[in-house]
Amino acid sequence: MATYNPKSLKAEEFINDGEILATLEYAEQNKHNAALIDRILAKARPQKTEKGCVCQGLTHREASVLLACDIPEKVEEIYRIAEEIKLAFYGNRIVMFAPLYLSNYCVNGCLYCPYHMSNKHITRKKLTQEEVRQEVIALQDMGHKRLAIEAGEDPVQNPIEYILECIRTIYGINHKNGAIRRVNVNIAATTVDNYRRLKEAGIGTYILFQETYHKKSYLELHPTGPKHDYDYHAEAMDRAMEGGIDDVGLGVLFGLEMYKYEFAGLIIHAEHLEAVHGVGPHTISIPRVKHADDIDPDVFDNSIPDDMFAKIIACIRLAVPYTGMIISTRESQEVREQALRLGISQVSGASRTSVGGYTEKERPHDSEQFDVSDQRSLDEVVHWLMQNGHIPSFCTACYREGRTGDRFMSLCKTGQILNCCHPNALMTLTEYLVDYASEETRKTGFALIEQELSKIPNEKVRTTAARNIADIKHSNRRDFRF
Ligand code: SF4
Ligand code: SF4
Numbered sequence: 001m002a003t004y005n006p007k008s009l010k011a012e013e014f015i016n017d018g019e020i021l022a023t024l025e026y027a028e029q030n031k032h033n034a035a036l037i038d039r040i041l042a043k044a045r046p047q048k049t050e051k052g053c054v055c056q057g058l059t060h061r062e063a064s065v066l067l068a069c070d071i072p073e074k075v076e077e078i079y080r081i082a083e084e085i086k087l088a089f090y091g092n093r094i095v096m097f098a099p100l101y102l103s104n105y106c107v108n109g110c111l112y113c114p115y116h117m118s119n120k121h122i123t124r125k126k127l128t129q130e131e132v133r134q135e136v137i138a139l140q141d142m143g144h145k146r147l148a149i150e151a152g153e154d155p156v157q158n159p160i161e162y163i164l165e166c167i168r169t170i171y172g173i174n175h176k177n178g179a180i181r182r183v184n185v186n187i188a189a190t191t192v193d194n195y196r197r198l199k200e201a202g203i204g205t206y207i208l209f210q211e212t213y214h215k216k217s218y219l220e221l222h223p224t225g226p227k228h229d230y231d232y233h234a235e236a237m238d239r240a241m242e243g244g245i246d247d248v249g250l251g252v253l254f255g256l257e258m259y260k261y262e263f264a265g266l267i268i269h270a271e272h273l274e275a276v277h278g279v280g281p282h283t284i285s286i287p288r289v290k291h292a293d294d295i296d297p298d299v300f301d302n303s304i305p306d307d308m309f310a311k312i313i314a315c316i317r318l319a320v321p322y323t324g325m326i327i328s329t330r331e332s333q334e335v336r337e338q339a340l341r342l343g344i345s346q347v348s349g350a351s352r353t354s355v356g357g358y359t360e361k362e363r364p365h366d367s368e369q370f371d372v373s374d375q376r377s378l379d380e381v382v383h384w385l386m387q388n389g390h391i392p393s394f395c396t397a398c399y400r401e402g403r404t405g406d407r408f409m410s411l412c413k414t415g416q417i418l419n420c421c422h423p424n425a426l427m428t429l430t431e432y433l434v435d436y437a438s439e440e441t442r443k444t445g446f447a448l449i450e451q452e453l454s455k456i457p458n459e460k461v462r463t464t465a466a467r468n469i470a471d472i473k474h475s476n477r478r479d480f481r482f
Helices: 019-030 034-044 060-068 072-090 131-143 158-169 192-200 215-221 232-236 236-242 259-277 306-319 333-342 378-387 405-413 417-433 439-453 459-474
Strands: 093-103 146-151 180-185 248-251 283-285 326-328 347-348 390-394
Touching: 034 060, 034 072, 060 259, 060 306, 072 306, 072 333, 072 405, 072 417, 093 378, 131 158, 131 180, 146 158, 158 192, 158 259, 192 236, 192 417, 215 232, 232 236, 232 306, 236 248, 236 259, 248 259, 259 306, 306 326, 306 333, 326 333, 326 405, 378 390, 378 439, 390 417, 405 417, 417 439, 417 459, 439 459
Parallel strands: 093 146, 093 347, 093 390, 146 180, 248 283, 283 326, 326 347
Antiparallel strands: none
8 A cells, every 4th residue: 555655656556545545534633632632723824024914734644634623613714714814815906807719629538527438429629719809809808918828638639739730829819908918728737748839838837637636536527538547637727837837726626526535635736746846836716516408517526616615615715715706607606706806816707618609799609518506797897896805916927927836926925916916916907997997887997906006015006006196097008017
C-alpha cells in the first residue's frame, strides 16, 4: 500500500487514499471536540499585521474537522470567519468571466457529461477560426474581458495546435473598445511539452477538475478513453507547473462521490502543490452535477443540499485563504448570493455552455454541456452584484504585469490588494459601464465607484485611479492598470 507523502510526484502518494480515510475518521471522532474546534477556528482567523492581514490557512485534517462539525454555534463561527477572510483578502470585488466552448468532440466516456463519446444524438460542433471570431466579438460586445476556453478531448478533432490557434485568434480580436485580456484554458490533461506551448501562447490559468479524488469511483465514472488514467489526470498539475504554468485551477464535481472525501482530497491536492512547487492553486472551482442532455443528476446518489454546499465553500475559504474560488451559472441566483459572501471571488455571467452559443439569439440546447440555472444577461448580473454591495471587476492586471504564481501570492500576503485590486476593479468597471451597460446599471455603477474610490488607502494610487476613471469616461482611452 502506498504511503502518504505530500512531496511525492506520484498520485497515489500525494493523494493518498489511506490518509484521506484516516482524515475522515479523525474528523468524525473530533467533530464534537469543542476545545479542538476552537483552536482550529482561532488558527483560521485573519491576523492583523503592520502591513495588512495574514491568514495561516488550515491543514486538511483541521479543515475536515470543521466540515464534520455540526455544533450550531461553531458552524456559525465558521461562516463568520469565512466572511472575514473574504473581506480581508478579496474585499467586495467579484471578478467576472465567461466560458467559451470551442468543440464538444470527445473520445472519453465520462458518465456525468453529455459530451461522452457514446452519446450519438448530441450535435457535435467544432468552431472554425471565423466562428471563434464571431463568438469572441459577441462576448466582447457584452463586456467580457476574461474567458475560460473549454474543449473535449479528441486528439484528431481538437489537437493542441487547434487550441493554440484559437488562443491566437482570441487575443488578436479588438472589436470597438473590446479585448479579451486573459484566456484561461480548461482542456484535458496533457504533456509537459504541450503545457509549455500553452504557456508560450500566453494563457492565464490552466484549469483541470479532478472530478472525483476517489480512485475506484473515478475509474468507474471514466470507463473509457485516455481520461480513465487516474494517475495521469491527477499528476497533470505537476506537469503543467513543470511546463512553466504558474497558475493552476483545481476542482471537483460535487455529487459524484462522498463530499467529505472530495473535500479532503481537494485540500490535500492544494497542499501537495504548495509543498512541491512553493505555490498552491490559483483557483478552486466547486461545480455540482447538473442535468444535461442524456445526464440525469439523480443517478448520482451523492448530491449535496444547498446548506452543505455553503458549508463546503466556507471551509475551503478557511483552509486556503489565498486561493480564488469560482462559482458558475450552474448555480441559481439564490445559491450564488450566499456563496459570494462566504468566499467566492469569481463568477461567470451570461454563460452559454454550448459550442457556438453566443452568436445564437436564443440559448441553444442541442450541444450544451450542462443546464444553466442562472440565465440572466451580463448587465443584469453586474447590476445585481452592485445592488448587493459587490464590485464587479473585469480586471486582468496581474497576469499581464507578470504577477503570477508566488508573485501573485505575495501581493495578497503583503496587503497590497486594496491598492491594486480595488482601483483596478473600479477602472475596469468604469470601462464596462461606459461601453456596455444599460442606463440604469450605469447610474448605479457610477455612484458606487464614487463611494469606493475613497477606500483606496494610498493617496497617490487614489488620485491616479480617479484621473484614469475620468479619462475612461471622457475619451476612448482604456486598459489602465496597477
Ligand atoms: Fe469529454 Fe470532458 Fe465531457 Fe469527459 S467531461 S466527456 S472529457 S468533455
Ligand atoms: Fe486579480 Fe490581480 Fe486584478 Fe487583483 S490586480 S483583481 S489579483 S488580476
